[in-house]
Amino acid sequence: MEPLNALVSVSNFMLIPALAYGSQLALGALGITLIFSILRFAHFAHGDTMALGTAAVIGGTWFLQARGISIDPLPTALLAIPFGILVLAAYLLAADRLVYRYYRKVKAKPMIFVMASLGVMFVTNGITRLFMGVGETRFEDGGRFLFTVREFRDWTGLTEGMALRSAQAVTIVTALVVMVVLFWFLNRTRAGKSMRAYSDNEDLALLSGINPERVVRITWVITAILLVLAGTLYGLDKGFRPFNYFQLLLPMFAAAILGGLGSPIGAIVGAYVVAFAEMGITFAWRRVFSYLAPEGMEPSAMMQLLPVDYKFAVTFAILVIVLLFRPTGIFKGKVL
Amino acid sequence: MKKMLLASTALAFAASMAVADEVKMGVLLGFTGPIESITPHMADGAEMAFREVSESGLFLGGSTITPVRADSTCVDSSAAQAAAERMISSDGVVAIMGADCSGVTMAVLQNVAMSAGIPMISPSATSPAFTTTESNGLFFRTSPSDARQGEILAGIVMERGFSEVALTYTNNDYGAGFANAFEESFLGMGGTITSKVAHEEARGDYSAEVGQLASAGGDALVILGYVDGGGSMLRTAYELGAFENFFIGDGMYGDEMISAVGEALEGTIGTIPWAEGEGADRFHEMAQEAGVQGQSSYTRESYDAAALLALAAQAAGEATPAGIAANILNVANAPGEEILPGELARGLEILANGGEVNYVGATNVELVGPGEAAGSYREYVVEGGEYVTVQFH
Numbered sequence: 001m002e003p004l005n006a007l008v009s010v011s012n013f014m015l016i017p018a019l020a021y022g023s024q025l026a027l028g029a030l031g032i033t034l035i036f037s038i039l040r041f042a043h044f045a046h047g048d049t050m051a052l053g054t055a056a057v058i059g060g061t062w063f064l065q066a067r068g069i070s071i072d073p074l075p076t077a078l079l080a081i082p083f084g085i086l087v088l089a090a091y092l093l094a095a096d097r098l099v100y101r102y103y104r105k106v107k108a109k110p111m112i113f114v115m116a117s118l119g120v121m122f123v124t125n126g127i128t129r130l131f132m133g134v135g136e137t138r139f140e141d142g143g144r145f146l147f148t149v150r151e152f153r154d155w156t157g158l159t160e161g162m163a164l165r166s167a168q169a170v171t172i173v174t175a176l177v178v179m180v181v182l183f184w185f186l187n188r189t190r191a192g193k194s195m196r197a198y199s200d201n202e203d204l205a206l207l208s209g210i211n212p213e214r215v216v217r218i219t220w221v222i223t224a225i226l227l228v229l230a231g232t233l234y235g236l237d238k239g240f241r242p243f244n245y246f247q248l249l250l251p252m253f254a255a256a257i258l259g260g261l262g263s264p265i266g267a268i269v270g271a272y273v274v275a276f277a278e279m280g281i282t283f284a285w286r287r288v289f290s291y292l293a294p295e296g297m298e299p300s301a302m303m304q305l306l307p308v309d310y311k312f313a314v315t316f317a318i319l320v321i322v323l324l325f326r327p328t329g330i331f332k333g334k335v336l
Numbered sequence: 337m338k339k340m341l342l343a344s345t346a347l348a349f350a351a352s353m354a355v356a357d358e359v360k361m362g363v364l365l366g367f368t369g370p371i372e373s374i375t376p377h378m379a380d381g382a383e384m385a386f387r388e389v390s391e392s393g394l395f396l397g398g399s400t401i402t403p404v405r406a407d408s409t410c411v412d413s414s415a416a417q418a419a420a421e422r423m424i425s426s427d428g429v430v431a432i433m434g435a436d437c438s439g440v441t442m443a444v445l446q447n448v449a450m451s452a453g454i455p456m457i458s459p460s461a462t463s464p465a466f467t468t469t470e471s472n473g474l475f476f477r478t479s480p481s482d483a484r485q486g487e488i489l490a491g492i493v494m495e496r497g498f499s500e501v502a503l504t505y506t507n508n509d510y511g512a513g514f515a516n517a518f519e520e521s522f523l524g525m526g527g528t529i530t531s532k533v534a535h536e537e538a539r540g541d542y543s544a545e546v547g548q549l550a551s552a553g554g555d556a557l558v559i560l561g562y563v564d565g566g567g568s569m570l571r572t573a574y575e576l577g578a579f580e581n582f583f584i585g586d587g588m589y590g591d592e593m594i595s596a597v598g599e600a601l602e603g604t605i606g607t608i609p610w611a612e613g614e615g616a617d618r619f620h621e622m623a624q625e626a627g628v629q630g631q632s633s634y635t636r637e638s639y640d641a642a643a644l645l646a647l648a649a650q651a652a653g654e655a656t657p658a659g660i661a662a663n664i665l666n667v668a669n670a671p672g673e674e675i676l677p678g679e680l681a682r683g684l685e686i687l688a689n690g691g692e693v694n695y696v697g698a699t700n701v702e703l704v705g706p707g708e709a710a711g712s713y714r715e716y717v718v719e720g721g722e723y724v725t726v727q728f729h
Binding site for chain 1: 531533536539546547550552576577578
């Protein structure tokens with residue numbers, strides 16, 4: 001019985017990666033939920049706009065690196081985030097002006113908005129690939145690890161080791177800070193309150209003098225901030241490849257729907273549930289249980305519920321089950 | 337306008353007159369896709385041989401060879417078949433130097449080349465499946481089967497004292513064939529494989545795959561894949577502390593691997609089909625002169641494949657698919673005068689005079705079985721960010 005080794009092993013191979021992945025999903029899912037509650041449509045271009053924002057950050061990173069500016073040991077990309085946000089906010093506002101505003105004016109059905117966002121998705125997709133290509137771009141620099149497996153083993157003397165990469169630590173901390181700031185913004189500031197009012201009842205909000213176009217603009221800017229952060233953190237952690245960002249669409253939507261579309265707290269909880277389910281169900285528990293089981297009773301099977309290939313199937317199953325049995329999600333979504 | 341039309345017609349006519357004795361040969365390689373970093377050098381190698389033949393002025397009474405490039409994509413069988421189809425029916429190639437990855441090569445062979453009767457020499461399709469596939473005498477390869485590489489790699493792993501290893505491979509014909517060959521030999525030598533996991537290319541995160549391998553344990557991790565997925569697996573496994581010792585196959589050899597994986601690669605041991613000797617040295621010199629990266633993977637094999645096609649056509653006395661297919665084994669193996677890289681003109685002359693040649697080329701070509709290279713392998717270890725040769729097998 002070596003519970004400490006079991007804990008370290010499960011942290012290293014599952015808990016830490018899942019926590020980082022969940023944080024990245026949470027930032028993305030928050031954007032989906034915001035757009036859904038204010039603009040009332042499912043934003044399909046989410047994954048690809050995230051890629052575009054990240055591409056801008058990478059461009060900024062290269063610019064800074066070429067000038068020798070860095071914040072070692074932290075990645076230079078963090079410095080370039082404001083630039084990425086500026087580019088993506090401008091892009092999203094332009095997309096709103098050119099595409100979505102028209103449909104708002106004619107009071108189109110939500111499905112038409114969704115299809116319009118699909119069109120925006122393809123355009124964005126193309127623009128990103130034009131600048132970045134389809135291959136992988138790595139833009140992480142600075143110290144790669146807070147501590148490595150070997151260092152951890154030397155400190156603790158355990159047989160199992162654990163590593164914490166700086167990208168993972170930065171991800172988890174940033175996500176926490178952003179969530180706190182977002183809730184403060186929605187609950188305490190005038191702009192945040194007007195957003196909540198608008199999402200609660202459009203007509204009443206209009207009667208009390210809230211400018212709907214302003215609310216829409218604020219929503220896009222906040223979405224741009226969330227997307228650039230999520231995309232940059234994901235890219236620092238796992239490398240930038242446009243197609244992988246597109247594929248994030250499914251887990252992000254699963255997270256937002258699981259938590260309850262329109263509920264920010266739901267999006268966060270949903271994101272972590274999806275991340276831990278994806279990692280936990282496809283995780284081979286043998287090593288962990290061999291530390292927990294009494295002497296001589298160590299498992300010989302892999303103790304894995306599903307092969308690793310079925311990661312996306314897990315997300316999809318979550319989505320289907322939620323839609324079948326509790327379409328409003330855990331936190332009964334719809335309004336902010 | 338009329339004048340211009342007339343002029344261009346005349347020009348086209350003149351051009352077709354000038355190339356009346358032009359022989360077209362296909363160069364079907366994955367210029368896009370997972371091995372796009374090595375295919376340009378492979379194509380350069382093949383075209384170097386074609387150029388050498390054309391410039392000698394001795395090929396079939398002064399004919400020239402025009403290479404026709406097309407993209408096999410390495411992974412998309414339907415795209416590769418369409419490319420081969422186009423080469424054969426619209427460009428009129430008489431033989432194909434290619435394809436590269438085993439899966440697309442098999443698809444092109446069975447669905448296009450065999451029905452059209454066009455011979456293929458692949459420089460890099462190493463799946464063991466080709467040894468047993470009936471090709472009507474149309475398929476040859478200048479690279480050896482992975483059955484042999486699996487055996488040699490298993491021997492190296494065992495020799496270094498690792499009897500319990502975990503195994504991961506890229507999920508395609510190449511990876512699966514190689515993995516099976518390795519597993520069979522390794523188990524035969526009394527080793528144990530704790531877990532065998534396939535991985536996909538181009539994923540963002542490989543920690544789940546590595547987690548599974550780590551959970552099964554083992555003293556070393558054997559990775560049979562490409563730079564992209566296999567390299568990421570290696571880095572992830574190293575960073576998570578799952579394994580300390582790594583063994584890799586030929587698909588992961590390359591400078592890209594060192595820049596992509598970095599320090600995690602230190603001490604990694606691997607195999608790659610490689611040739612040494614006079615032929616290899618001579619080829620290296622020629623490549624340097626021509627500005628071709630001769631040290632890149634399968635560049636030598638590509639040169640040899642192209643040279644064999646030209647020599648076979650010369651031996652047949654005509655550049656027809658059937659003639660080439662029937663003479664490849666004759667020119668590749670003994671008896672006959674030994675021909676090294678850069679001596680293609682001499683080979684062509686001997687054949688024109690009714691003599692026999694034994695093409696040695698850059699890789700000591702010796703085609704065995706249904707027409708595949710017997711092959712020699714280089715065992716290398718990564719030290720200080722460089723591939724250092726340990727020995728040849």
